[in-house]
Amino acid sequence: MPVRRRVAITGLGLVTPLGNSTATTWHALLAGRSGIAPIGAFDAGGYPVRIAAEVKDFAAPVHDRHRKLLKFATRHALFALAAAQEAIQDAGVGPQPQTAQRWGCVAGSGMMGVAYEELAQFQRRFAPGGELASRLLFAPSAPTPDPIAYARNQANAGLALLVQRFGIRGYAGSVHTACASGGQAIGLAMRLIRRASVDFVLTGGFDSMINPVGLAAFSLLGALSTDNERPTRASRPFDRTRNGFVLGEGAGFMVLEEWQAARRRGARIYAELAGDGNSLSSYRITDSHPSGDGPIQAMRAALQDAGAQPHEVGYINAHGTSTVMNDRSECAAIKAVFGAHARQVKVSSTKSLMGHLIAGAGAVEAAICALVIHHSTLPISANLDDPDPQCDLNFVREVACRSRVGLAISNSFGFGGSNSCLVLRNPQDVAA
Amino acid sequence: MSAPVAITGIGAICALGSEPAQIYRALRAGRTAFAPLRQWDSAGWPAPLAAGVERIDAGAIFDDRRLLKSVQRLRRTDLLGLYAASRAVTASAMLEYRAALPGAQAVEFNERTAVFTGCGGVAYxxxxxxxxxxxxxxxxxxxxxxxxxxxxxxxxxLQALPNNVLCYLGIAYGFKGANSCITNHSVSATMAIIEAMETLRTGDADRAVAVGHDSPIEPEAILNLYHLGLLTADTTRPFDAGRSGCLLGEGAAAMVLETQAAAAERHAPVLGIIIGAGVTTEALGVLGIRADGDGAVRAMEMALEAAGITPRDVAMIAAHGNGTVNSDRSEANAIRRVFGADMPPVTSFKWALGHTMAAAGALEAVLVLECLRNGAAPGIGALRDPDPQCLPLAVSASATALHGDIALVLGRGFGGMNTALLLKAPPDATP
Structure with a gap:
């Protein structure tokens, strides 16, 4: 059997509630600065939840040649464009006409399509009483629908925009497994390089559900923290007093390359993307099994895929949503997989500072793992003052910690039971 | 050349029927399934036809009553997907095999059974x-x-989650392996099949259920597609000179895939094998399409290379053939470029069962297996006068006998997406 192709992470791009670039996000993480605040995008005064981790002062990446593409982008697609652009710049390599067919793109995409303002206009025109009056859609007085809005609202619109903007012509795929989307997208991207479908992949995840409908959807489920009076403390994964997650938004993208080619061109390699493990919890729609069943298989599969042993792992970026159910189940899973090493391995949930980016979460957090390896620095799990006794792991608390990391893993578990675990390896530990 | 993957169970539902063989027979009989829109008040609508599924037999999905109750609250697309998947799982008899395994092996069976779905995402x-x-x-x-x-x-x-079919298949059957839900417009289902196949090839699972499902018949989709000139007010006639667009359909199809070793181990009857695939994009935005069919050409070439075969080996092509002016023309260009003088019969199923969008690739793959089994491809019944700009293209209004055991399924979707999937009749089949 031929030797499996190795995959290098050579470029990173982030747009997060902590900053609109990789550097600003990373510095805020290390400083323990929270991105959570009262919602500014709209009046959430009528909602039980009035806080979120919004992307701030975001200016869409405007490049004259691509300006007309921007009207095809929703807010979350703009985040994707910006993060992807940074990742490609950071990698120092991008699709060229002669290499375009060897580039792929895999994105974990959110589920929201139509922006609230468009839905509101639709309601005023075609459902004045609250129920759709379908005859009105084709009434002589009805305006012709905007084809750009239709294009923008397609489930694969973000993917289509990315491949168009960067001129990618190989494999292209869009993945949605709720909160596991970003992690699963990156895992699939890694597999494309392994199986030589392509040599480069632009991959990541993006989402924004901080809008009147998205916030409503999560509020109605009762999944969000209602600590409106102290937003920066609201997300406190693994803390005894946690009471739900905080909605975030943003995008994380990375450039993956075949290892040898990256080496030959002298690329800076943040980490090897070494393993991908997916599993299905097959338990309930939103709940995870208290034993950690589901996430256990994902972590084990990822480690096996990386050819790694649990004791080699130095850092876990936990899914850590700040819900009782997830946090306990995830800790049980970590203990089951890591055994005695579970007390040693350092763990943090960066959702404590940037909230839950839903379909973008797994991608942003995988990028953070790459930065952890690159900078030998581990971000904190904020607001963890009184750990849940059932969550007795070695959390990074209060201040970021300096430590060389050989292997880092990123966990992402989604509604619907899809679990993703990615394993990243320190490039210094890769022979040849 | 990569290892072929065995298909050991199939299921399908669309307006033409609720079993693959039944749908195939309807196609051969030249039946279409379009009817006036009934789901909402469409008086005065210029595009009043669609191929909706009359009835989904929810009782046939799962026998667990509690589960069935919660499934029935799901969106229509999910019900369709679960129906097709449950039919494929039942047909494969994989659950009976699992039931006979000792405990630890049954656990391993579940952990090494993958589920991949392709769907349309959140509808308007x-x-x-x-x-x-x-x-x-x-x-x-x-x-x-x-x-x-x-x-x-x-x-x-939770009702809007695009990955609900994945979730409920796991809960219903206990499958816990690798998984994904692909939301990539009309190539979603084919990509789900392709990723399921690749997961088996890399040894990350022994078996996989691949499902494509969609229910795109909704007021705003029709409104927008009509104004974009993609939906016809007439009937849909792929590759015809007088074609004026597609008509929407809904449905789902599913396949149980196994490594050849896993299928052999349990002596599962093999319905067909997947021998190659290709995926490309054209990078022209959501609505753009290249007239020369470049993306489709490259997808077909990748699939042929992966399978280690030449165009001459292909016995039929199930084209995307959605009946829109530009897509059909560029697809015909692509097929001509790849197949030239070696072109086998080309057909499309959308003239009869409508464009089922994210489900299309799975329905077409399942129907192609029926074509191979029966040794004949149904014609494009609505074809009157092939478009000279699409010619030479081996399309026909009537059924064509197949000479060979390999079929190509072409898929195309918004965003310039293209897929090619190569299926082969089982070794012991005698068409």
Whole structure:
């Protein structure tokens, strides 16, 4: 059997509630600065939840040649464009006409399509009483629908925009497994390089559900923290007093390359993307099994895929949503997989500072793992003052910690039971 | 050349029927399934036809009553997907095999069974659940926020999840392996099949259920597609000189895939094998399409290379053939470029069962297996006068006998997406 192709992470791009670039996000993480605040995008005064981790002062990446593409982008697609652009710049390599067919793109995409303002206009025109009056859609007085809005609202619109903007012509795929989307997208991207479908992949995840409908959807489920009076403390994964997650938004993208080619061109390699493990919890729609069943298989599969042993792992970026159910189940899973090493391995949930980016979460957090390896620095799990006794792991608390990391893993578990675990390896530990 | 993967169970549902063989027979009989829109008041609509599924036999999905009850609250697309998947799982007899395994092996069986779905994502009409609260708010978001609880189901988000079929297949059958849900317009289903196949090839699973499902017949989709010139007010006639667009259909299809070793181990009858695939994009935006069919050409070439075969080995092509002016022409260009003088019969199924969008690739793959089994490809019944700009293209209004055991399924979707999938009849089949 031929030797499996190795995959290098050579470029990173982030747009997060902590900053609109990789550097600003990373510095805020290390400083323990929270991105959570009262919602500014709209009046959430009528909602039980009035806080979120919004992307701030975001200016869409405007490049004259691509300006007309921007009207095809929703807010979350703009985040994707910006993060992807940074990742490609950071990698120092991008699709060229002669290499375009060897580039792929895999994105974990959110589920929201139509922006609230468009839905509101639709309601005023075609459902004045609250129920759709379908005859009105084709009434002589009805305006012709905007084809750009239709294009923008397609489930694969973000993917289509990315491949168009960067001129990618190989494999292209869009993945949605709720909160596991970003992690699963990156895992699939890694597999494309392994199986030589392509040599480069632009991959990541993006989402924004901080809008009147998205916030409503999560509020109605009762999944969000209602600590409106102290937003920066609201997300406190693994803390005894946690009471739900905080909605975030943003995008994380990375450039993956075949290892040898990256080496030959002298690329800076943040980490090897070494393993991908997916599993299905097959338990309930939103709940995870208290034993950690589901996430256990994902972590084990990822480690096996990386050819790694649990004791080699130095850092876990936990899914850590700040819900009782997830946090306990995830800790049980970590203990089951890591055994005695579970007390040693350092763990943090960066959702404590940037909230839950839903379909973008797994991608942003995988990028953070790459930065952890690159900078030998581990971000904190904020607001963890009184750990849940059932969550007795070695959390990074209060201040970021300096430590060389050989292997880092990123966990992402989604509604619907899809679990993703990615394993990243320190490039210094890769022979040849 | 990569290892072929065995197909050991299939299921399908669309307006033409609720079993693959039944749908195939309807196609051969030249039946179409279009009917006036009944789901909403469409008086005065210029494009009043669609191929909706008359009835989904929910009782045939799962026998667990509690599960069935919660499944019945799901969106139509998910019910269709679960129906097709449950039929494929039942047909494969994989559960009977698992039942006979000792405990630890049954656990391993579940952990090494993957599930891949392809679907359309969140439809416009899901958000209509919020219109009442919006009307009550009259533009005041505070009132909207306060009124939500009165008119929106608290589990709205869970009912809207694109990955529900994945979730419920896991819960119903206990499958716990690798998984994904692909939302990539009309190539979603084919990509689900391709990723399931690749997961088996890399040894990350022994078996996989691959499902494509969609229910795109909704007011705003029809409104927009009509104004874009993609939907016909007439009937849909792929590759015909007089074609004027597609008509929407809904449905789902599923396959149980196994490594050849896993299929052999349990002596599973093999219905066909997947021998190669290709995926490309054209990078022209959501609505762009290259006239020369470049993306489709490259997808076909990749699939042929992966399978280690030449165009001459292909016995039929199930084209995407959606009946829109530009897509059909560019697809014909692509097929001509790859196949030239070696072109086998080309057909499309959408003239009869409509464009089922994200489900299309799975339905077409399942129907192609029926074609191979029967040794004949149904014609494009609505074809009157092939478009000279698409010619030479081996299309016909009547059925064609197949000479060979390999079929190509072409898929295309918004965003310039292209897929090619090569299926082969089982070794012992005698067409």
């Amino acid at each position: 009409h899901y958000q209509y659940d919020f219109l009442n609260a919006m009307a009550a708010g009259g533009g005041d978001l505070r009132v909207f926020g306060q009124k939500l609880g009165e008119s929106v189901n608290p589990t709205w988000l």
